[in-house]
Amino acid sequence: MRTNDARTLYEKVWADHIVRPESAKTPAILYIDLHLIHEVTTPQAFTLLRELKLPLRRPDLTLGTMDHSTPTTPVGSLRDIAVVAEGAARQVAQMETNCRDFGLELHGFDSKHRGIVHVIGPELGATQPGKTIVCGDSHTSTHGAFGALAFGIGTTEVGHVMATQCLLQRKAKTLELDIRGALARGVTAKDVILAVIGQIGVDGGTGHVIEYRGDTISAMDMDQRMTVCNMSIEAGARAGMIAPDDTTFEYLHGRPSAPQGADWTAAVKRWRHLATDADAKYDKSISIDASTMQPMVTFGTNPGMVIGVNEPVPDRREPGFLKALDYMQITAGKPLSASAVDVVFIGSCTNSRLSDLQQAADILRGRHIADGVRMLVVPGSQQIKAEAEALGLDEVFRTAGAEWRESGCSMCLGMNGDTVDSGRLSVSTSNRNFEGRQGKGARTILASPSTAAASAVRGHVADPRPFL
């Protein structure tokens, strides 16, 4: 029997954080459980707090790191930092001052937990089911993989959360993506989300919070689920969520910021109630068959312009489509394997976790990257770097001719000096193939770690499956 109070995962987390309900006149006041901050989108918010003489309301619910403009070459301390630009150095220095002045925890250069903000939240166990999590970064959607309501905000809202631990929000619509079928060999979470964006479009999720469901999703480990939720914003969605289950709990158990002992038991009991009720309704539902998916690559200048790795680039006449192909210097009707690759980047909040690095290493082990290719491997956090080194992955990468770096956002957005030169073609495991994203004039093809590594070996865009 259908009951009126059946609710979706999103509706449950939303309702649990309402300080003041929304009305026609005013948005809801939504309480935020975890505020992640980094050096690029916070300076102006700290300035506001100082101007208004306000404290940071909940330093205990605020977690800071430095990732966007930091170098991926070794840095001992800020004193010997070789941050690329004066502006970046000033920004990093100000982040340290701000965190000290306002009394919040910063995982700076001396911390073994420093890393990409969306990697360290889960790694520390600070990201938990049922929490509201925000950050001045659109890829905050990553944390939705744990059944958290997590979304990116602007710097003004960063200031709101700093001052009040709350945001003014209107409830979003819900979009169910029911993804079913076993993934074929060589097909990864990255391929799934690229295929999904190709199907629903880069604005297919606008105004909505996506819930990813179905047996394809429940079979994924947490690294894979994070890759899927990470790119929700690339479909225009405010957030992406996955109901927490035993896979989620197993990942979190024992992590430093996760509940311990009796608190853990109570938390798991609470988290089990978060899943969408059987009779709950979504505003929109789409079914997707994952069993026929292939390794995917983008060919244009947004993540929705995507094809199977061996498929020919579509031939369309719209001005925007032609503009994208012109920028990419790619010919319609031909597969991308015709395109010589200059740079391969393994990293970013999408694909820089240990299993991503393992996927790439599996292809590179005993092989060497092609002449003329530069390959950069940037782990998502210092902890992942240490884990990868314990497994000898750094040696696999170095022996194959790749550069093994310190953690950070790096070449995903090229703020830290790790850039792709103008006109060069990059195969990247990051999330955005926008014009100039990896450096002015750089051309970007998005792909999975396996496809990126295979492309490095071949020297052109390549199907990873023959390597497996």
Place this chain on the structure above:
Amino acid sequence: MEPISTISSRTVVLPVSDVDTDQIIPARFLTTTSRDGLGKNLFADWRFAADGSPKNDFALNQPEAHGCSVLVAGRNFGCGSSREHAPWALLDYGIKAVISSEIADIFRSNSLKNGLLPVVVEQDLLEWLLSNPGINVELDIAASQLRLPDGRQVTYPIDDFARYCLLEGIDQLGFLRQHDNDISKFEESRSWTP
């Protein structure tokens, strides 16, 4: 934030869909610690050639675009990164309103908090606006109306609270801080703590 009630301007037209915030303000300009001065780098890679000279074929570089404060752009404007530097750069350059058939969620939210008006219109009207650059339009914030030179008056959707804040020049932080007691009560009453 200054109160705004009307915006009257000729339109400058950017007939491109899915304009992302990396185009509006490329990442290499985000190392600033201030909100000011970003306008000079607005659409930097579309506006300027490698030697820094203006590209003549770009909309904002046309002589008739000078002084225009209403930007009309293709569907899904402002997608991608949450950087508030995008509306800061547009405002610093002199753009006060953006008209499109769809405006990305985070960009829209950031715009409203800075007094940049996001105006969403039907696709048909957008196409008409895109093919008629330079017309005079008037935006009436109180009435949520876009007025065209041929007398058409089109109502656009906007959240009541956001409109009120624009009209009064109110910072939303003030509203949140008025509810400080509610926030404290909420923190004390929770059955679990983060």
